[in-house]
Amino acid sequence: MAALGSYQSGWGVGGAALHYFANFPRLLPSDFKMKSEHNRGLDWPISYQDVARYYDKVAQDVGVSGDAKAEEIWRPAGKPYPMPPMKTFRNGELWVKACAEHGIRLAPACVGMNSTEYKGRPACIYDGWCHIGCPTGALSNPIVTYLGEARRAGAEVRARSTVTRVLMNKEGTKAIGVEYYDADRQRHTQPASVVVLAAWSAQNPRLLLNSATAKHPKGLANASGLVGKYMMCHFASGTWALFDEDVQNHLGTTGAQFMSYDRYPKTSHKGAFGSTFIVAGSALKTSDLGGFANARLDLFGPDLHAFMKRAARGLTRLNAFGEELPNVENRVELATEKDEFGMPLGRIVHGYDEDAAAVWNANFEEGLKIAKATGAKEVWSGRGAMPTIHLMGGTIMGTRASSSVVNSYGQTHEIANLWIAGPGIFPTAGASQHRLAKPRAHESIALCRRPGASGRRASAGVSLEGGEAGGRLRARRRHGRRHARGGAAPIADVGAAGNYREQARREHQHRCGRSGEGVGRRLYAALDRRDHVRGESVCLHAAAVRPGEGLRAGDGPWHRQPGAGGESGAAV
Amino acid sequence: MATPVKSGEKVDAVIAGASASGSVFAATLAKAGKKVVLLETGPDWQLSAATSRAGA
Ligand SMILES: Cc1cc2nc3c(=O)[nH]c(=O)nc-3n(C[C@H](O)[C@H](O)[C@H](O)COP(=O)(O)OP(=O)(O)OC[C@H]3O[C@@H](n4cnc5c(N)ncnc54)[C@H](O)[C@@H]3O)c2cc1C
Numbered sequence: 001m002a003a004l005g006s007y008q009s010g011w012g013v014g015g016a017a018l019h020y021f022a023n024f025p026r027l028l029p030s031d032f033k034m035k036s037e038h039n040r041g042l043d044w045p046i047s048y049q050d051v052a053r054y055y056d057k058v059a060q061d062v063g064v065s066g067d068a069k070a071e072e073i074w075r076p077a078g079k080p081y082p083m084p085p086m087k088t089f090r091n092g093e094l095w096v097k098a099c100a101e102h103g104i105r106l107a108p109a110c111v112g113m114n115s116t117e118y119k120g121r122p123a124c125i126y127d128g129w130c131h132i133g134c135p136t137g138a139l140s141n142p143i144v145t146y147l148g149e150a151r152r153a154g155a156e157v158r159a160r161s162t163v164t165r166v167l168m169n170k171e172g173t174k175a176i177g178v179e180y181y182d183a184d185r186q187r188h189t190q191p192a193s194v195v196v197l198a199a200w201s202a203q204n205p206r207l208l209l210n211s212a213t214a215k216h217p218k219g220l221a222n223a224s225g226l227v228g229k230y231m232m233c234h235f236a237s238g239t240w241a242l243f244d245e246d247v248q249n250h251l252g253t254t255g256a257q258f259m260s261y262d263r264y265p266k267t268s269h270k271g272a273f274g275s276t277f278i279v280a281g282s283a284l285k286t287s288d289l290g291g292f293a294n295a296r297l298d299l300f301g302p303d304l305h306a307f308m309k310r311a312a313r314g315l316t317r318l319n320a321f322g323e324e325l326p327n328v329e330n331r332v333e334l335a336t337e338k339d340e341f342g343m344p345l346g347r348i349v350h351g352y353d354e355d356a357a358a359v360w361n362a363n364f365e366e367g368l369k370i371a372k373a374t375g376a377k378e379v380w381s382g383r384g385a386m387p388t389i390h391l392m393g394g395t396i397m398g399t400r401a402s403s404s405v406v407n408s409y410g411q412t413h414e415i416a417n418l419w420i421a422g423p424g425i426f427p428t429a430g431a432s433q434h435r436l437a438k439p440r441a442h443e444s445i446a447l448c449r450r451p452g453a454s455g456r457r458a459s460a461g462v463s464l465e466g467g468e469a470g471g472r473l474r475a476r477r478r479h480g481r482r483h484a485r486g487g488a489a490p491i492a493d494v495g496a497a498g499n500y501r502e503q504a505r506r507e508h509q510h511r512c513g514r515s516g517e518g519v520g521r522r523l524y525a526a527l528d529r530r531d532h533v534r535g536e537s538v539c540l541h542a543a544a545v546r547p548g549e550g551l552r553a554g555d556g557p558w559h560r561q562p563g564a565g566g567e568s569g570a571a572v
Numbered sequence: 573m574a575t576p577v578k579s580g581e582k583v584d585a586v587i588a589g590a591s592a593s594g595s596v597f598a599a600t601l602a603k604a605g606k607k608v609v610l611l612e613t614g615p616d617w618q619l620s621a622a623t624s625r626a627g628a
Pocket residue numbers: 006007008009010011012013014015016017019020021022023024131161162163164198199200201203255390421422423424433434435588589590591592593594611612613614
């Protein structure tokens with residue numbers, strides 16, 4: 001329903017990784033040093049070298065199949081994966097030569113799936129149901145990996161228990177447990193020496209903000225005012241290729257058979273900034289997330305029927321994931337509306353900037369060129385609303401309490417026994433998916449056993465309008481005004497010129513029918529317990545019409561597009 | 573498996589969300605002999621539930 005709903009949190013024991021695609025690519029060294037190398041975004045307080053051994057460890061823990069040597073053309077060398085690469089099928093293989101013709105080398109995708117039996121779990125049967133929860137145990141979801149280990153070691157999992165607050169001691173110096181509600185809506189407290197919030201990038205800030213006390217009036221760990229800030233997504237540019245021949249697209253996994261980091265360097269595309277991670281070859285189902293019935297949203301009735309008959313055998317897709325830069329304006333905050341436990345819903349305010357739109361467009365353009373080189377009968381871009389995949393940020397890590405929420409272990413700067421886990425602590429998003437949340441947790445624990453070991457007191461709050469972030473915002477506003485004078489031009493005129501920013505701007509005007517500030521889209525979503533995100537994708541103009549409201553799908557004069565949030569969309 | 577901790581009894585670590593990231597903390601702490609409780613708002617999915625809507 002909502003643009004932010006499609007690739008977001010999970011619900012229930014195991015979380016989102018019960019139905020994730022188990023792609024296990026890594027961030028690259030450049031992701032950790034974006035600010036110092038490019039004077040954009042933020043630096044991490046740690047480097048690739050600090051986490052490399054955890055990537056290797058997690059691969060052994062959960063079972064990753066792949067070819068580490070083949071990947072090492074793009075990243076520092078590490079340990080081999082415990083299993084050889086997965087099988088490949090025609091729907092993936094046919095991209096290899098076409099990509100090579102455009103300077104993109106494809107290596108076997110590294111995936112958290114079993115190419116052979118591993119730790120008593122069976123080998124994959126390539127039926128492609130990973131996205132609804134692998135039923136065989138071949139995919140490394142939490143239930144068959146860490147959560148299983150935890151349970152066997154005596155950890156208790158209490159389902160249907162909704163945490164609403166972190167509880168603090170009177171002095172405001174220490175977390176003493178959490179408040180939660182059970183299935184019968186009875187209120188409980190769970191005292192604990194250490195509190196870990198691992199409820200997803202958007203829910204963790206919601207909990208911190210809702211836990212405000214007299215000593216922490218802005219919410220816990222929020223003296224900097226940065227709790228909920230710097231929310232980031234990935235976006236994808238999917239390119240479809242339709243063949244007359246059978247490309248075996250019922251076979252494979254939902255993830256990928258091949259991957260490439262050849263467009264990962266931040267300045268790979270002229271006039272655009274940010275990494276791109278390319279994958280090829282996934283099993284296609286009929287009408288689910290990324291299914292082929294959604295590959296042509298412009299078709300109905302007999303036309304759709306005819307298309308689906310061909311697509312069921314002959315359709316395949318190349319997908320390019322793009323990186324969004326951290327922007328302090330993209331945020332989660334508390335809405336006025338409350339959930340069934342009286343806890344305010346979270347509201348997400350998010351807009352893509354011109355860099356994101358430019359990378360997105362550049363990847364569509366390159367995708368089409370590659371798709372043509374496959375010799376397919378028809379090729380088209382799966383362009384809908386700009387998707388918001390994998391939410392990150394909101395509780396970013398850093399060295400200082402004035403400019404980040406947690407340290408590099410996930411420990412909050414302000415409260416030594418309060419920890420945040422998950423991709424919410426990333427200061428930059430990269431373009432690959434983010435298992436890094438796991439590796440780092442291992443090291444966190446070392447500190448967790450020694451509460452206070454790296455705890456630091458917060459310094460005074462930071463002004464968000466000042467500094468680098470504020471400067472960028474101001475620059476963006478100026479940029480927007482310049483564009484506003486530019487006048488409208490039909491979208492078809494652009495593109496070939498390769499000026500992706502300009503293309504993004506015109507596209508926005510074209511779709512929205514108005515010129516104005518910025519080209520980004522802005523997403524509003526309300527978070528609640530069950531749906532996690534409710535909302536609608538709106539353009540900046542709609543946001544200006546009704547500022548500051550908690551938005552719901554179906555509310556208001558929002559500018560809608562089909563295919564919001566998915567990789568599918570209307571053909572162009 | 574250890575006896576479940578009664579609500580109200582103090583544990584070493586409470587984790588909000590039986591998630592990808594929460595499970596790593598849980599496994600590491602539990603294996604180190606710590607008392608761990610994961611609180612999860614959703615249902616307790618089993619693998620067999622992945623092929624039906626049961627438990628939702
Ligand atoms: C369709 C899809 C495909 C993906 N594919 C990949 C991939 O191929 N590779 C990759 O690396 N990543 C992938 N991801 C991303 C990855 O799954 C997530 O980054 C990861 O699961 C996030 O983990 P988390 O621990 O932050 O939270 P989640 O896994 O989202 O879990 C949060 C949990 O907390 C619970 N919760 C929320 N609020 C409360 C509360 N108040 N009290 C108690 N419990 C609460 C939720 O019910 C949920 O179970 C994918 C995600 C999706 C949705």
